[in-house]
Amino acid sequence: MIRPGSTIGVLGGGQLGRMFAMAARRLGYRVHTLAPEHDTPTGQIADVEIEASYDDLDRIRAFARGVDVVTFEFENVPAAAAAAAEEHAIVRPNGRALEIAQHRVREKTFLTRLGLPVTPFVQAQSAGDLAAAVQRLGRPAVLKTAALGYDGKGQIRITDESDLAEAWHALAGREAILEAWIDLDRELSVIGARSVDGSFVCFDPIDNVHRRHILDVSSAPAQVASQIAAQAIDATRTVMDALDYVGVLCIEFFLTRDGRLLLNELAPRPHNSGHLTFDACRTSQFEQQVRAICGLPLGSPELLQPAAMANLLGDLWAAGEPNWGAALTLPDVKLHLYGKATPRPGRKMGHVTALATTAEIARSRVLEARAALGQQN
Ligand SMILES: Nc1ncnc2c1ncn2[C@@H]1O[C@H](COP(=O)(O)OP(=O)(O)OP(=O)(O)O)[C@@H](O)[C@H]1O
Ligand SMILES: [Mg+2]
Numbered sequence: 001m002i003r004p005g006s007t008i009g010v011l012g013g014g015q016l017g018r019m020f021a022m023a024a025r026r027l028g029y030r031v032h033t034l035a036p037e038h039d040t041p042t043g044q045i046a047d048v049e050i051e052a053s054y055d056d057l058d059r060i061r062a063f064a065r066g067v068d069v070v071t072f073e074f075e076n077v078p079a080a081a082a083a084a085a086e087e088h089a090i091v092r093p094n095g096r097a098l099e100i101a102q103h104r105v106r107e108k109t110f111l112t113r114l115g116l117p118v119t120p121f122v123q124a125q126s127a128g129d130l131a132a133a134v135q136r137l138g139r140p141a142v143l144k145t146a147a148l149g150y151d152g153k154g155q156i157r158i159t160d161e162s163d164l165a166e167a168w169h170a171l172a173g174r175e176a177i178l179e180a181w182i183d184l185d186r187e188l189s190v191i192g193a194r195s196v197d198g199s200f201v202c203f204d205p206i207d208n209v210h211r212r213h214i215l216d217v218s219s220a221p222a223q224v225a226s227q228i229a230a231q232a233i234d235a236t237r238t239v240m241d242a243l244d245y246v247g248v249l250c251i252e253f254f255l256t257r258d259g260r261l262l263l264n265e266l267a268p269r270p271h272n273s274g275h276l277t278f279d280a281c282r283t284s285q286f287e288q289q290v291r292a293i294c295g296l297p298l299g300s301p302e303l304l305q306p307a308a309m310a311n312l313l314g315d316l317w318a319a320g321e322p323n324w325g326a327a328l329t330l331p332d333v334k335l336h337l338y339g340k341a342t343p344r345p346g347r348k349m350g351h352v353t354a355l356a357t358t359a360e361i362a363r364s365r366v367l368e369a370r371a372a373l374g375q376q377n
Pocket of ligand 1: 119142149150151152153179180181182183184187210213214215252264265
């Protein structure tokens with residue numbers, strides 16, 4: 001067991017690391033963070049902030065020597081950096097989980113081998129491959145970079161009008177994957193935690209609504225049949241066991257209009273859809289991550305009340321500083337801000353969470369709070 005009082009190292013400096021660091025500090029741990037920027041959301045909460053490139057393996061090694069366990073809040077840490085950290089500290093989750101989740105083709109191939117259903121896909125490494133892939137999957141489809149995509153970046157919809165040469169050109173020769181476009185009923189996520197001894201605890205599925213490929217609103221409990229929920233949880237356990245995973249992992253699912261559950265992607269870390277667990281669950285996803293990587297018993301994932309979360313993107317700043325007072329006067333709404341100095345369109349700046357008697361009411365509360373933030377001061 002890595003006892004309270006020990007030091008946890010976090011590679012990455014964003015809001016996931018920030019909320020992780022808050023949970024870790026509450027349990028009496030020290031937190032060091034390394035990221036290529038200064039005054040990061042995580043760094044503002046950590047005991048020590050190191051500004052270094054993930055490619056600077058000597059700095060990564062020195063960072064690992066100074067901590068008891070290393071984890072990630074940013075999944076695109078290069079494999080070489082994870083390996084360098086592993087020379088000097090325990091690294092959880094392991095490098096293999098990271099390597100699989102970093103690459104859409106590897107990820108889908110791995111899931112398919114486990115017998116889990118994924119979106120139909122074809123790898124594309126050239127313009128010629130793309131034409132053949134469109135032949136196979138039909139239109140509409142979506143072309144994505146195989147690596148380094150997030151919040152819908154590096155994705156191009158292929159419709160009847162699309163020019164394939166142009167689409168290929170837009171990805172600038174990066175390795176890609178073509179996915180069939182799924183007629184979605186809804187999107188779900190499941191966040192699981194697995195400890196060193198293989199014990200597994202899971203939050204119930206969360207409903208997610210995306211806008212322009214970015215998560216917009218999440219709510220729990222998800223409004224799905226219990227047999228779909230059970231299937232999603234089983235799949236999460238299967239994936240985590242297969243990876244001998246230690247930590248928190250999120251799986252994003254598509255539920256098709258004809259009732260099939262498909263795995264969309266893996267996030268080897270706490271997830272935006274789980275932000276509501278901070279206010280609404282007995283143990284948050286961030287505390288669960290601390291417990292899992294430190295070998296502490298996992299906590300209860302019980303949802304204390306139906307809840308919803310709405311993201312606050314930089315767009316909200318378009319007409320000036322949001323009206324904090326208007327949202328803070330709503331009694332069942334909690335405001336979370338990430339300490340980012342510069343709001344940019346599409347940048348995740350914070351979120352609001354509401355608890356209510358039903359998930360539907362909680363959803364309307366967070367939308368109301370977000371609308372209030374947009375009103376003139
Ligand atoms: N094949 C598809 N069919 C239908 N919708 C899709 C498909 N692929 C992506 N989308 C939509 O775009 C969203 C983002 O896609 P995806 O999860 O692959 O991207 P990402 O850039 O990795 O996003 P994030 O890291 O924010 O989860 C999905 O949640 C879904 O709403
Ligand atoms: Mg996604």
